[in-house]
Amino acid sequence: RLKYQGRRFAQIVKLKPEFEEKYKECHANVWPEVLKQIKDCNIEDYSIFYDPDSHILFASFKYIGYDWAGDMEKMAENPKVQEWWRMTDSYQESLVEGAKSSLAGSPPWWKGLQ
Structure with missing residues (x-):
């Protein structure tokens, strides 16, 4: 039986420039409960990159x-x-377009890429 290789996802959202430092601070110290839930929901190899020119x-x-x-x-x-x-x-x-928040669910807050 072949091992399931998984599926990669890519998403984008815009960072409000005035919150760049706060965003970096919180992501330098992600809450353990959040990290555990990500793992428990079968997500691995999660990375976020920031482009300061476009704020993406x-x-x-x-x-x-x-x-x-x-x-x-x-x-x-x-x-x-x-x-x-x-x-x-x-x-x-x-x-x-039309996204309200991550909590709202649909439409999604982060824009999925193909």
């Missing part, structure tokens, strides 16, 4: 689970993740 954040990760919708539902139900999203969303501007 580029996120990349690998999903190794078999139930994306279910895992994302579990992620969104975690109170610490909700608190984290409220904080980090306030530093960002979505590039998705």
